[in-house]
Amino acid sequence: MTADVALAVADLRTHFFTRAGVVKAVDGVSFTLRGGEVLGLVGESGSGKSITGFSILGLVDDPGRIVGGSIRYRGRELVGLRAAELRAVRGREIAMVFQDPMMTLNPMLAIGRQMDLALAAHGGRPAAARRARSVEILGRLGIPEPARRLAAYPHELSGGMRQRVAIACALLNRPSVIIADEPTTALDVSIQAQILREMTDLVRDTGVAMIWISHDLAVVSSVAQRVAVMYAGRIVEDGPVTAVLRGPRHPYTRGLLDSLPAQGRPGEPLAQIPGTTPSLLTRPAGCPFHPRCGRATEPCRTAEPERRADGEHGFRCHNPLPEAAP
């Protein structure tokens, strides 16, 4: 199993040095991603899940910086690589798909041109071969008349088509890891389902590994095999999707599950977690979730819980929920 680890992140810390102070957006995140596996990275806005994705690609904007930890891609350390070495990894080994294709595709350039730039960035192929590859990948993603689409501009395509093009861009150079940052959030529900199915097919057919970043546990449960729940810059619970969703041990995961519409009864208000995500500037002492937690006891206010594991199912909590009945 260990030989097949595509990505191993250990104790990753990405901090932002702002005027107001140091924002510890990612503060000790560890996980592994196996080849051909989909890992769901779940959390509320500001939990650090997107910054984790950007850190892996070395794309953290100023004033942010990776201050510690390690990111190993197939055994090779990515933290501390020189800019040119990182650039060669991006797109070729690890690619990323973003939330809103309207914002990511350049409105001024034909999509064929944008795909060509992505291919040319990793060199070595004549223009005709690059074009053939673009057509092939667009066709693979179910875009009709792919050769003619190359001349189209982003505004001439529907939202679902645009996201397919963005995914195609990410797949062009056959990466072995894809980081998908809420790729279906900006789409209609019916298109969401299509894209979800296409991406799961892709993972199955090509053996690519994927990190699926989302705030939506329902979506994650339908694509991922394993899930990691982030809160205030750390992973608070992780494990196989079924184990975590059926028997969450961390009260925060329980709260997220309870607030899903499917869990409520019609006519009754949805359950919600009281309070808001803490400001990462003034992180609460002890367990960062304790001010919002109904199970908090004295140790929660003073000592940060270490990760405890029950087989593959890990959690950071002093007072975990009881194990689900088998």
Added chain:
Amino acid sequence: MVEILFQRLLQAAAVMLAMSVLVFAGVYAIGNPIDVLIGPDATQAVRAEVIARYGLDLPLWRQYLGFLRRFLEGDFGRSFVYDLPVLDLILTRLPATLELTLTAVAVAVAAGVPLGMYAGYRPRSAAARAVMAASVVGVSVPTFWIGLILILVFAVWLGWLPAGGRGATVAVLGTEWSLLTLDGLAHLVLPALNLALFKLALMIRLARAGTLEIMLSDTVKFARAAGLSEWAVLRHHVLRLIAIPLVTVLGLEFASTVAFAVVTETIFSWPGLGKLIIDSITSLDRPVMVAYLILIALLFIVINLMVDLAYAALDPRLRRRRSAS
């Protein structure tokens, strides 16, 4: 496209008509051209004859209609001072101003856009701060002062370049160009630089502001995530995304410089349009003033149209939706 062009032509005609009324009425209000036309010792009979010849005794509206009729027939009047057709006068001065302005704009774009993009790309570097400080000087120090300093340093102290005039020219297609002779080029450097500095500073500031904003966009993040080099990101993505405001300002700057490079042309005795309009104002040369200002309105209209065409070339969203897709 044809519709738009037709619409634009109508707009242009309306603007020029309005401009002709304003200019004619405005010029009518200043001074008495008779004093320019004849000597103070001329007899009353000569005086009356000249007034009648130029129609200066008619009411303003009749003078205007007469002017308008001749203007539409292509007769822009004769200069009182040079006793030449105004159109010929303007056309002989135009190449001098055009080559000066084009050189200045070319320098401003060629240097300003890369410098501004660099300043926006690495906003906290020492080089970027130096560029920005220089651009503040460029937009705030008056042109005439910079012109005088340029003459003082390069013409008087160092003696490298001539202080004024146009130098040797070569006739190509019936017009004289200094760009094509070494002596002409030497004369062109200082006034072109003088005119370019403000535009250069403007381009730097615009390119920097655009680049700063675009560098934070998801488009740039996505391009970087695909492995594009920083150079490719700037060259292919950022440059395209910041181009529209640059082209807009460039068009306006170009037109206003062609029309009113007055200060620079005066300081460097450059025989262009700016110097012509200033001379015609001081000598109350009415026909030159009127025709000049109306033609300048035409110039702005043409350049605005060109800017609109450039928008369509740059931004596919402004082009007509292709029926196929």
